[in-house]
Amino acid sequence: MRASNNGSTKSQLLPHVRRCGGVLSEVSALIILVRTLIHSRICRSSQARRCHALTRSHPLRFPVTFLQRTFALAIVLLLAMAAAPPLRAQDVNIQQAPGGIAMSGNKNNRRTGFGNVNGLGIGTPVAGATIISGSGGVFYTSPINLQVTGASAGAPAIVEVFVSNNFVHPQMLQAFSCQTGCTSAGSYTPISLNAASPTPVIPPPGQTTNTTVTVFIGVFVSNQDGAAAFTGTDSVKLTYDTFDGATGNRRNVDTLTLNNPMENLQTALELTLGTATGGLTISPASDFAANYGNVNGLGIGPGSGLTTVSVAGGTVYSTPYLINPAFSDFTSTSATITVALTAAFAHPTVLQLDDSSSSGGPFTQITVTPLQITNAAGSFNSITRFLGLFVSNTNNGAGAFTGPDTATLTFTMTVP
Numbered sequence: 001m002r003a004s005n006n007g008s009t010k011s012q013l014l015p016h017v018r019r020c021g022g023v024l025s026e027v028s029a030l031i032i033l034v035r036t037l038i039h040s041r042i043c044r045s046s047q048a049r050r051c052h053a054l055t056r057s058h059p060l061r062f063p064v065t066f067l068q069r070t071f072a073l074a075i076v077l078l079l080a081m082a083a084a085p086p087l088r089a090q091d092v093n094i095q096q097a098p099g100g101i102a103m104s105g106n107k108n109n110r111r112t113g114f115g116n117v118n119g120l121g122i123g124t125p126v127a128g129a130t131i132i133s134g135s136g137g138v139f140y141t142s143p144i145n146l147q148v149t150g151a152s153a154g155a156p157a158i159v160e161v162f163v164s165n166n167f168v169h170p171q172m173l174q175a176f177s178c179q180t181g182c183t184s185a186g187s188y189t190p191i192s193l194n195a196a197s198p199t200p201v202i203p204p205p206g207q208t209t210n211t212t213v214t215v216f217i218g219v220f221v222s223n224q225d226g227a228a229a230f231t232g233t234d235s236v237k238l239t240y241d242t243f244d245g246a247t248g249n250r251r252n253v254d255t256l257t258l259n260n261p262m263e264n265l266q267t268a269l270e271l272t273l274g275t276a277t278g279g280l281t282i283s284p285a286s287d288f289a290a291n292y293g294n295v296n297g298l299g300i301g302p303g304s305g306l307t308t309v310s311v312a313g314g315t316v317y318s319t320p321y322l323i324n325p326a327f328s329d330f331t332s333t334s335a336t337i338t339v340a341l342t343a344a345f346a347h348p349t350v351l352q353l354d355d356s357s358s359s360g361g362p363f364t365q366i367t368v369t370p371l372q373i374t375n376a377a378g379s380f381n382s383i384t385r386f387l388g389l390f391v392s393n394t395n396n397g398a399g400a401f402t403g404p405d406t407a408t409l410t411f412t413m414t415v416p
Contacts, residue, residue, distance in 0.1 A: 089251040090150040090157035092242045097143035097214055101128035104260055108253070111260040113235070114140040118268035119172075119223030119328030126261070134185035134220060137328075141182065141218040144256070146240075148207045156206030156245035160198035163191050164255065165237035169230045172329070173263060175238060176218035177201060188218050191238060198241065206245035217256070219263060223328035225379055231267055231329055235259035267329045271337070271413040274322035276384055280305040282321050287408075290387070292317055297393030307359055309388075316388040318359050323373065323383040327415045335377040335415040338370035343408035347401045353409060354388035363388045366409060377413065 094110045096103040105111040115126040121138035125131055132139040151157040167173040174190060177199050181187035192199045201215055217238070222228075235258055242252040273288040275281050280303075283289045292306065299308035299315035309316045325335055345351040354363035355371060363386075364371060373385060 090148070090155060090242050090244055091252045092157065092159055092240060092254060093147040093149070094240065094254055094256055095145040095147055095212075096128075097145040099128060100144055101126060101142040103144075105257075108255065110254070110256045111258075112142075112144075112256065113258045113261040114142075114219055114263055115261040116264045116266055117173075117219065117221045118266045119221050120268040120270055120326055121221075122268045122270060130183075132183070132185050132218075134188075136224065137220055137222040139176065139185055139188060139218040139220050141176075141178070141188075141216050143182070143214050143216050146202065146213045146215060148202070148213060149210050150251070151207050151210055153208045154246060156204075156208045157202060157251075158204055158206040158243040158245045159200075159202040159240055160243070161191055161201050161238055161240045162195045162198040163193045163236060164195070164239040165235075165257075166193060167234045167236045167263075169234055169265070171228045172222045172224070172230050172265060173234055173236070174220045174222075175236045175258070176220055178216040178218060179203075182216040188216075188220075190220075195239070201240065204245060206243075217258075219258065221265065223326075223379070225328060225330045225333045227331070229329045229331050231265055233262040233264050235262050265329060267327070267415075269325075269327035269330075269335070269413060269415055271326070271411055272324045273411070274324055274382070276320035276322050278305065279320040290319065290321070292319075292389050295389060295391045297391050299391075309359075309361055309363075311361070311363070311390070313394060314390055314392040316354060316361065316363055316390050318356070318361075318363075318386050318388045320359065320384055320386055323377075323385060323411065325377045325379060325381065325383070325413055327379045327413070330415045332416045333378065334375070335379070335413050336375040337373045337377050337383070338412050338414075339366055339373060340370040340410050340412070341366050341368050341407065342410040343406075344368075345405045345407045347405055349396070350392045350401050351405055351407070352390045353407055354390055356386040356388060359386050361388070363390070365390075370412065373411075 093107055101112050101114065103110050103112045114129055116123065117140050119137045121131040121133065125140055128142050130141050132141055146159060148157050161177060163175055176188040177191050178188045179201070189199055202213060207213060237255055237257045240254045240256065241250055243250050273282050280290045280292070293303040294301070295317050297314050299310065299317070302308050302317055305319050306317045309318060323337060325337060327335060339355060341353065353366045355366055355373065356363045374383060377383060
């Protein structure tokens with residue numbers, strides 16, 4: 001093909017085809033067709049066998065036979081382009097997963113949230129959320145679905161995520177992502193705060209078929225107390241980028257904002273009792289329980305886990321046990337713990353409960369008035385105390401008693 005001094009028509013068109021894809025290829029073919037028709041009209045009016053009547057200043061100088069072939073080629077190209085289906089870029093649609101937290105919003109701007117959260121994971125989470133214990137806090141997690149379209153073996157879909165608008169209190173709340181093994185805290189990865197270094201969601205080599213991929217999102221809630229503690233609402237915005245795995249070009253951008261409902265960070269506290277080494281078994285239930293077994297006023301034959309101490313008027317059967325305080329998101333880092341007798345033995349002159357910081361005493365009787373055990377309890381710091389059962393050795397004649405008896409103690413923890 002010869003052209004004017006402006007250069008080859010083919011070399012002008014091909015760069016546009018490479019740069020802009022199928023749409024500009026159609027435009028280029030249309031340009032060839034329009035120029036061919038104009039030139040053909042000029043040639044027919046000249047009555048010449050070959051089209052040499054054009055001046056050198058005209059942009060195209062072709063023989064008629066060449067124009068006819070070009071015209072036919074242009075028609076074939078246009079027909080082929082009209083018949084070819086449009087190419088679809090790789091795309092991801094973020095959707096609610098079965099059994100996961102609810103979502104709202106349009107395709108490119110989804111909204112969801114975990115609602116009320118706390119650093120101990122106490123209470124019932126929002127529908128669809130699961131709580132997983134972690135180091136220094138808990139994870140509130142949920143599956144989400146990524147519906148992949150436009151992917152193929154030659155153009156796989158790769159998905160990455162980053163935090164585009166972080167929590168206002170990142171020391172207490174942090175967004176996480178998980179691909180596999182998402183029932184374990186160790187499988188969750190912090191979502192990057194850097195758009196230039198995002199967190200993989202569907203990593204290379206990418207997804208090569210149109211399918212639905214289930215991944216997990218999570219919010220880590222810290223259980224720390226003190227100056228960093230915070231209570232109230234907060235939210236985070238995640239941006240998911242979909243890339244063409246063959247070219248590296250970004251094809252789609254979607255966001256998922258955790259603000260419906262907002263994350264509402266609340267204080268939480270929990271007080272449990274536990275079995276200490278060498279002590280009676282403390283059985284967990286709706287209430288904790290300990291069984292002293294057979295006892296007598298002389299301290300003969302104590303059961304396993306018990307030691308006896310002779311005191312005025314009888315014997316104390318003593319056992320170590322654990323008090324386990326836990327509290328989160330309080331500005332205070334210490335708590336006060338008390339114990340009180342809320343249901344006395346039926347024979348209080350024979351049996352009574354005592355408290356001590358050591359196995360040998362001294363022992364203080366626990367009454368209906370709360371007895372302070374400590375005012376400096378730290379969260380997750382177990383306290384070992386000794387619970388004593390005093391058994392009178394006084395012969396009461398008609399008031400003597402043998403047989404089973406029970407009493408109830410209530411422990412209270414207060415965090416300022």
